[in-house]
Amino acid sequence: xxxxxxxxxxxxxxxxxxxxxxxxxxxxxxxxxxxxxxxxxxxxxxxxxxxxxxxxxxxxxxxxxxxxxxxxxxxxxxxxxxxxxxxxxxxxxxxxxxxxxxxxxxxxxx
Amino acid sequence: xxxxxxxxxxxxxxxxxxxxxxxxxxxxxxxxxxxxxxxxxxxxxxxxxxxxxxxxxxxxxxxxxxxxxxxxxxxxxxxxxxxxxxxxxxxxxxxxxxxxxxxxxxxxxxxxxxxxxxxxxxxxxxxxxxxxxxxxxxxxxxxxxxxxxxxxxxxxxxxxxxxxxxxxxxxxxxxxxxxxxxxxxxxxxxxxxxxxxxxxxxxxxxxxxxxxxxxxxxxxxxxxxxxxxxxxxxxxxxxxxxxxxxxxxxxxxxxxxxxxxxxxxxxxxxx
Numbered sequence: 001x002x003x004x005x006x007x008x009x010x011x012x013x014x015x016x017x018x019x020x021x022x023x024x025x026x027x028x029x030x031x032x033x034x035x036x037x038x039x040x041x042x043x044x045x046x047x048x049x050x051x052x053x054x055x056x057x058x059x060x061x062x063x064x065x066x067x068x069x070x071x072x073x074x075x076x077x078x079x080x081x082x083x084x085x086x087x088x089x090x091x092x093x094x095x096x097x098x099x100x101x102x103x104x105x106x107x108x109x110x
Numbered sequence: 111x112x113x114x115x116x117x118x119x120x121x122x123x124x125x126x127x128x129x130x131x132x133x134x135x136x137x138x139x140x141x142x143x144x145x146x147x148x149x150x151x152x153x154x155x156x157x158x159x160x161x162x163x164x165x166x167x168x169x170x171x172x173x174x175x176x177x178x179x180x181x182x183x184x185x186x187x188x189x190x191x192x193x194x195x196x197x198x199x200x201x202x203x204x205x206x207x208x209x210x211x212x213x214x215x216x217x218x219x220x221x222x223x224x225x226x227x228x229x230x231x232x233x234x235x236x237x238x239x240x241x242x243x244x245x246x247x248x249x250x251x252x253x254x255x256x257x258x259x260x261x262x263x264x265x266x267x268x269x270x271x272x273x274x275x276x277x278x279x280x281x282x283x284x285x286x287x288x289x290x291x292x293x294x295x296x297x298x299x300x301x302x303x304x305x306x307x308x309x310x311x312x313x314x315x316x317x318x319x320x321x322x323x324x325x326x327x328x329x330x331x332x333x334x335x336x337x338x339x340x341x342x343x344x345x346x347x348x349x350x351x352x353x354x355x356x357x358x359x360x361x362x363x364x365x366x367x368x369x370x371x372x373x374x375x376x377x378x379x380x381x
Contacts, residue, residue: 059245081174083313
């Protein structure tokens, strides 16, 4: 019977409401006129981050980054979710593949 | 815009053209008819169109990660068919390879699997081409430049496919089945690796630090990087899961080929 006492703290932890756990930070980026706004995004390092990308242009764009290993097509007037990280501190450029000359930005992990 | 549209269309076309040429080289060597290519291209175009037209709806599935799930599904299914392919190559014993009877269902399983593989890769890569071009058709302004650039990129991609095809069929008899299978194994590994990357992006698989970073040597942004990416699935900074998926996919196809060859050799009639 005493053997099972050691499991009580773990079982009590299951009762913790999930709202007390650290939430994934959400960062919003807008695509407007084939530009990323903001073009420089600061995210906490070593943390998983959720990017919420809103394309307010009527035409689609593709969010792509070789450094982050992420690519996703976002339709016109649509929102997309991309998870990045945990990232070591540094700069991670990204671009819009459909309009690479103008749509450029970078993620700064600090 | 000319250059960027050429590059984008080239990237998508390369993957299609290289897979098509690997399958076509095998098909030629095994004396199959090439009509499966038409079915694959037609089916692929339909699939690409359906995907592109419904991209908005699909992207909203599964809490806004439907696109990643759809991509991963297509790529994993493609990898699975490439795994099944070796079983259709070595099935017959050498004596009967030209005596295959035309039955009620005349298409050899190899041709069916090859057509499906081609359909899946065209569906996946072609949908992006359609979305890209459709965006500029709506916009008006730069459509002429984009179309010219896209044609250039498309032509270069198709040429690369033809180059690979002729290189493969000119191989000496000793290697002309093994080398295409090796290339298909790496392609299957690439498909599973890309699937895992999509699922990591969707947070369905955990993100792990990059195993290596060779972007200093061959950047994914360079021509060599793009070519290697399409041919063997080169990644400058892949995560552990991506590498594991790649190795699993390639190993599965190679093992399938080795086992299928061993089984077929055992079925040879006595000399």
